[in-house]
Amino acid sequence: MTTAKICFIGSGNMTRSIVSGLVSSGYSTELIETTNPSLPKLEAMKADFGVKVSQDNEQAVKNSDVVVLGVKPQLMQSVCEALSHLDLSKKLIITIAAGIPCQRYHDYFKQQINLIRTMPNTPTQIGVGVTGIYAPAEITDTQKQCCESIMKTGGEVVWVDEESELNQVIALAGSSPAYFFLFMEAMIEAGEKMSLPKEQVGLMVQQAALGAAEMVKQNPNLSAAQLRQNVTSKGGTTAKAIETFEQGGIRSLVDNAMTNCINRAEEMEKLF
Numbered sequence: 001m002t003t004a005k006i007c008f009i010g011s012g013n014m015t016r017s018i019v020s021g022l023v024s025s026g027y028s029t030e031l032i033e034t035t036n037p038s039l040p041k042l043e044a045m046k047a048d049f050g051v052k053v054s055q056d057n058e059q060a061v062k063n064s065d066v067v068v069l070g071v072k073p074q075l076m077q078s079v080c081e082a083l084s085h086l087d088l089s090k091k092l093i094i095t096i097a098a099g100i101p102c103q104r105y106h107d108y109f110k111q112q113i114n115l116i117r118t119m120p121n122t123p124t125q126i127g128v129g130v131t132g133i134y135a136p137a138e139i140t141d142t143q144k145q146c147c148e149s150i151m152k153t154g155g156e157v158v159w160v161d162e163e164s165e166l167n168q169v170i171a172l173a174g175s176s177p178a179y180f181f182l183f184m185e186a187m188i189e190a191g192e193k194m195s196l197p198k199e200q201v202g203l204m205v206q207q208a209a210l211g212a213a214e215m216v217k218q219n220p221n222l223s224a225a226q227l228r229q230n231v232t233s234k235g236g237t238t239a240k241a242i243e244t245f246e247q248g249g250i251r252s253l254v255d256n257a258m259t260n261c262i263n264r265a266e267e268m269e270k271l272f
């Protein structure tokens with residue numbers, strides 16, 4: 001693994017997830033610094049992960065070999081511009097932001113930077129995340145390996161050849177944990193209208209989701225469709241539930257949701 005000094009600009013949800021993956025995999029906390037304007041977030045980073053923290057983006061960048069940009073897209077320009085007087089030529093910059101093309105960062109920083117664009121997801125926090133990575137042609141193999149080794153501490157990595165494909169990664173991975181949370185939320189709401197205790201309802205939904213995902217993983221030769229059919233007895237209870245989902249248009253709903261996710265990423269590319 002790399003022994004680069006890494007700073008994270010922004011200590012929000014996604015930074016916490018990546019730092020958690022890094023620290024759990026044994027990355028030295030001495031090599032990690034995260035910044036944020038608000039002290040409570042920094043105190044939480046320090047307490048939860050033992051990393052260095054700071055309110056000073058400029059100092060953190062100066063002290064680092066790798067800079068991970070972890071602020072919201074709408075703040076990215078002002079955050080980068082405030083650092084644009086620094087010489088960044090020897091640093092690797094990794095962005096995790098949705099919807100900001102690589103070229104925009106060179107403009108924000110007012111210099112050519114060594115930039116890799118990534119799209120992680122929050123399960124990185126527990127080592128079962130997936131990160132899409134795009135590196136422009138000028139990025140060296142060493143810089144690519146450095147980025148991959150950082151992101152791999154949170155789970156799988158997927159390289160894409162075209163920058164535009166990162167928007168597909170958003171729909172499939174960056175945003176998608178929220179789809180599964182929504183489905184579980186809906187099941188829990190329905191279950192809580194029944195007579196079983198809430199704890200049992202939550203446990204069963206959690207174990208069913210975990211079990212289904214693990215079965216997909218452990219049966220690479222079986223499609224999700226086959227695994228679904230294996231649960232569905234002809235004329236039985238599952239068939240009735242599945243029929244209800246199909247009649248409700250679940251497939252086109254999911255297709256529309258993912259298309260709209262990509263469309264929003266493309267819209268954001270024009271906004272920020």
Ligand SMILES: NC(=O)C1=CN([C@@H]2O[C@H](COP(=O)(O)OP(=O)(O)OC[C@H]3O[C@@H](n4cnc5c(N)ncnc54)[C@H](O)[C@@H]3O)[C@@H](O)[C@H]2O)C=CC1
Binds near residue numbers: 075
């Ligand atoms: N949350 C997610 O599941 C994913 C988020 N992302 C990307 O990660 C980025 C961050 O998203 P989240 O962590 O969800 O947002 P967040 O709002 O939880 O975290 C952003 C943090 O940046 C801090 N911040 C604001 N101004 C700052 C400044 N000038 N200097 C340093 N820190 C500053 C905020 O106080 C906040 O704590 C976004 O660009 C998003 O597109 C990418 C993949 C997944």
Ligand SMILES: O=C(O)[C@@H]1CCC=N1
Binds near residue numbers: 098170174175
């Ligand atoms: O919702 C968002 O815009 C970010 C990007 C992927 C997940 N969260």
